[in-house]
Each structure stands twice: as structure tokens, then as C-alpha cells.
Amino acid sequence: xxxxxxxxxxxxxxxxxxxxxxxxTGTLYTSRDAGHKRxxxxxxNNQPLPFPIQESILYYVGPAPAREGEVIGSxxxxxxxxxxxxxxxxxxxxxxxxxxxxxxxxDVVDSMIKNKAIYFGAVGGAAALLANCIxxxxxxxxxxxxxxxxxxxxxxxxxxxxxxxxxxxxxxxxAKEKYVRK
Amino acid sequence: xxxxMHHSDLRIIELSEVTAKVKSMILSANYNxxxxxxxxxxxxxxxxxxxxxxxxxxxxxxxxxxxxxxxMPICQDTGIAVFFLEIGEDIxxxxxxxxxxxxxxxxxxxxxxxxxxxQGYTDGxxxxxxxxxxxxxxxxxxxxPAVIHYNIVPGRQLKIYFSPKGIGxxxxxxxxxxxxxxxxxxxxxxxxxxxEAAGPNPCPPIIVGVGVGGSFEKAAILAKKSLLxxxxxxxxxxxxxxxxxxxxxxxxxxxxxxxxxxxxTTALSVNILTYPTHIAGLPVAVNMSCHATRxxxxxx
Numbered sequence: 400x401x402x403x404x405x406x407x408x409x410x411x412x413x414x415x416x417x418x419x420x421x422x423x424t425g426t427l428y429t430s431r432d433a434g435h436k437r438x439x440x441x442x443x444n445n446q447p448l449p450f451p452i453q454e455s456i457l458y459y460v461g462p463a464p465a466r467e468g469e470v471i472g473s474x475x476x477x478x479x480x481x482x483x484x485x486x487x488x489x490x491x492x493x494x495x496x497x498x499x500x501x502x503x504x505x506d507v508v509d510s511m512i513k514n515k516a517i518y519f520g521a522v523g524g525a526a527a528l529l530a531n532c533i534x535x536x537x538x539x540x541x542x543x544x545x546x547x548x549x550x551x552x553x554x555x556x557x558x559x560x561x562x563x564x565x566x567x568x569x570x571x572x573x574a575k576e577k578y579v580r581k
Numbered sequence: 582x583x584x585x586m587h588h589s590d591l592r593i594i595e596l597s598e599v600t601a602k603v604k605s606m607i608l609s610a611n612y613n614x615x616x617x618x619x620x621x622x623x624x625x626x627x628x629x630x631x632x633x634x635x636x637x638x639x640x641x642x643x644x645x646x647x648x649x650x651x652x653m654p655i656c657q658d659t660g661i662a663v664f665f666l667e668i669g670e671d672i673x674x675x676x677x678x679x680x681x682x683x684x685x686x687x688x689x690x691x692x693x694x695x696x697x698x699x700q701g702y703t704d705g706x707x708x709x710x711x712x713x714x715x716x717x718x719x720x721x722x723x724x725x726p727a728v729i730h731y732n733i734v735p736g737r738q739l740k741i742y743f744s745p746k747g748i749g750x751x752x753x754x755x756x757x758x759x760x761x762x763x764x765x766x767x768x769x770x771x772x773x774x775x776x777e778a779a780g781p782n783p784c785p786p787i788i789v790g791v792g793v794g795g796s797f798e799k800a801a802i803l804a805k806k807s808l809l810x811x812x813x814x815x816x817x818x819x820x821x822x823x824x825x826x827x828x829x830x831x832x833x834x835x836x837x838x839x840x841x842x843x844x845x846t847t848a849l850s851v852n853i854l855t856y857p858t859h860i861a862g863l864p865v866a867v868n869m870s871c872h873a874t875r876x877x878x879x880x881x
Contacts, residue, residue, distance in 0.1 A: 523784035574843025579836030
């Protein structure tokens with residue numbers, strides 16, 4: 400198990416290999432479908448993004464609402480491929496990490512290799528368990544998008560697995576080949 | 582005179598009772614993972630060969646425990662609210678709802694269900710995931726409207742099945758219009774093709790709902806309905822039960838494993854429902870679902 404503190408620098412990125420189990424501590428920003436669309440529009444219009452993107456990690460999640468006295472509701476990853484069309488633009492601007500679940504397309508992988516970034520998988524469906532690792536949550540933009548608002552999270556020992564590393568090696572492919580019975 | 586006689590035979594159900602029961606089933610389905618699914622996860626831990634896989638299966642069980650204890654949803658995607666209603670034909674719904682703006686073009690029962698959804702998702706701290714228009718995509722803010730399937734059945738009872746369906750797995754679903762000659766082998770081929778193409782996306786271990794027969798839309802509805810069946814049961818038809826087992830074993834040979842990180846546990850169950858169909862057709866719908874295949878049922 401590897402412990403990592405944000406920001407996710409290029410030096411850390413280059414040391415991570417697909418299959419590594421990682422505990423993340425520090426700041427994550429949340430965004431998914433509608434939030435990504437809006438960020439890309441802002442970039443096109445030369446407006447500043449509502450969060451500091453360099454060496455940052457985006458978590459693809461739309462959390463459930465928090466009960467009274469709780470930081471956040473259940474908060475597991477959403478499927479990542481829907482963000483693929485927006486992702487290379489964000490990687491070009493210095494994003495170094497993404498947390499989600501499921502496959503990414505080749506454009507994303509190529510851009511991850513070029514810009515040195517990591518794609519982490521969190522356990523889809525372990526949403527209440529993951530919420531326990533989120534210690535602070537604050538909506539910092541796009542509040543009108545409800546569950547898709549842009550949040551700043553502070554997490555402690557948030558468990559993720561390196562799915563695609565900065566060389567483009569992909570855990571999904573390697574692991575499936577190991578266990579397939581033909 | 583004739584009307585009055587008939588009326589006296591009808592059972593009156595107050596719509597406020599429907600709303601209250603719908604609300605309570607929404608909460609229980611979202612907070613509590615089914616005992617059948619927990620048992621299968623425990624079984625899978627014994628047969629899984631991947632250490633990572635075992636670790637993930639344990640996390641899913643631990644997650645279910647936390648969710649039940651803290652009354653948190655098992656998954657943040659608390660779904661699109663899908664209902665199957667079996668309405669006894671001798672029932673009359675009496676509208677005693679105190680809804681501010683009744684919709685003149687919606688039946689009372691439809692509004693009663695949607696009011697239950699509104700209250701359940703709001704008071705239960707569940708995520709509101711529904712957008713009013715597929716293109717404008719503005720969130721309705723209360724997870725309405727539900728998707729409701731109505732069936733009229735004999736008798737005086739109202740049976741309501743509820744399933745909050747997450748879209749991560751729903752997006753991986755497919756429909757095929759096979760040739761009759763392709764038969765069970767064809768069904769097996771396309772179900773496995775769907776599972777393989779979905780890979781890690783629908784949060785394996787998955788539960789696979791399959792509808793075979795009927796028409797294009799009937800197959801899809803059957804596939805969804807098959808997901809309501811507890812996964813410790815099989816089809817009552819022996820040949821179909823064999824097909825379910827056969828596809829399940831083949832799915833678990835694909836190597837995808839929990840979360841797609843490799844292993845033996847790709848699927849927990851394959852549930853198949855069939856229906857009579859056309860001489861020239863073999864529709865097959867594959868409705869993908871994750872381990873959090875949540876459902877509840879009540880009888881009024």
C-alpha cells in the first residue's frame with residue numbers, strides 16, 4: 400500500500416505503476432458530466448477555471464446529500480468514459496490525476512502519456528465506505544448543477560488503485576488476461 | 582342501478598396510503614442490500630482466486646453494513662425510480678392526496694407514486710438524478726418522474742415492486758433481434774458479448790437481467806422485471822434454469838472479476854424471463870445491473 404499526499408506532482412506520477420494500491424490524503428475536486436461540459440465552455444471562452452487545475456486530482460462523483468451532522472452522503476465513483484471527450488483538454492492544462500471507474504478511450508491514454516497523469520479506480524458501489532474517508536466537503540462552483548456541482552473535498556487515506564499509469568499500462572487488460580479461461 | 586351494484590363490489594384504496602408505502606419502500610431498498618445478494622457475495626469470497634477480488638467483495642459487504650447502520654444509500658446513484666404495479670381489477674383508487682398542484686392529465690395512482698418518490702428521495706437524503714428533458718438536462722430536483730409499468734390483474738390487491746436503477750450498469754445494456762434459428766446458443770452468445778463489452782464499467786460483480794421473446798419493447802421490460810427476482814432462485818423452467826447457469830459459468834470464465842481488476846467473480850446471477858413471440862423473431866434484451874440491484878415489494 401502506497402500513501403500519497405496531494406498535490407499529485409509529476410514526480411509522484413512517474414513512480415506509480417498500474418495495479419498499485421494507493422491511499423490518498425489531501426484535496427480532491429469533484430466533477431462529472433455537466434460540470435465537465437461547463438469547464439470546457441469556460442476554457443473556450445478564455446475564462447478562468449473555478450479550481451487550481453495544476454497537479455490536481457478530479458474525482459468523478461455525484462454524491463448523495465449529507466444528513467445533519469455528516470460531511471457528505473454516499474460518494475462512490477461514476478463511470479469515467481463519459482468524461483473522455485473533455486479529458487485531454489484538462490490534462491493539457493496540468494491535471495495529473497483522475498478517479499473513476501471503467502474504461503478510458505485511446506485519446507485519453509495518449510494524453511495521459513504525453514502529459515504524465517494517472518487514472519485511479521475507486522470501488523464502484525462502495526459508496527458509504529468511501530464517504531467515511533471524506534473529512535471536508537464544500538461546493539465551490541456550479542451549485543445549480545445539484546449533485547454535479549464542483550466540490551472541493553479533503554480526504555484521508557482514500558483507497559484507490561492505479562488502473563492506467565503514465566506509461567499507458569492498463570490494469571483492466573493485464574488482469575483480465577491473467578484470469579480468463581478459454 | 583347497475584353502476585351502483587358494481588361499485589359496491591370494488592375495494593377502495595386511499596392514494597395517501599400508496600404514497601406512504603412507496604416512500605417507505607424507497608428508503609428500505611436504498612439503505613439495505615438484499616440478504617440474497619449478501620449471501621452470494623459471501624459465497625464468492627470462498628471461490629474467488631484473486632486477492633484483490635476478495636478484498637473488493639469484502640469491501641462491498643462492509644459497505645452494506647455501514648449503509649444499513651447509518652441509513653445511507655448503498656450506492657450514491659440512487660437511480661431512476663422504476664415501478665411495476667399489479668393492480669387488482671376490483672380496486673378503485675380514492676384520491677385523498679394533499680398535493681398542491683394536482684396534474685390534470687395524470688391519473689391519481691401515477692401522482693401518488695410520484696409523490697412517494699418526491700418524499701422518499703428528499704426526506705431520505707437520496708440523490709436526485711433525474712433531468713426534465715434529455716436534451717436541456719435540467720435536474721427536476723426531486724427524482725421525479727418515476728418510470729411506472731402498469732399491469733391489471735384479477736382480484737382486489739395492489740402489489741407494488743420498486744427498483745432504483747443505477748445508470749452506470751443501465752448504460753451497458755443492449756437489445757438484439759436474433760433469428761429464431763439462433764436459439765439458446767444465440768442468446769448465450771449475445772449475453773456474453775454484452776458482459777464482455779461492458780467490462781469494468783457496470784461495477785462487477787454484476788447481476789444480468791435477460792428478457793427473451795415478445796416484441797422489441799416486451800423483451801426489454803422482461804429483462805428489467807427479471808432483476809426483481811431474488812438471486813438465490815432460478816427460473817421455474819428447467820431448460821431456462823440450465824441456460825442461466827450455463828451463461829453464469831461462462832461469464833465467470835471471462836476473467837473480468839470484481840471491478841474489472843481480474844478474477845472469477847464477474848457475475849453473481851443471470852436471471853432470464855421469457856414470453857411468447859412471433860414466428861419470425863427472437864428478441865433478446867440484456868439489462869445489466871450491479872451488485873446493488875436494489876428492490877422492494879409491498880402488497881396493499
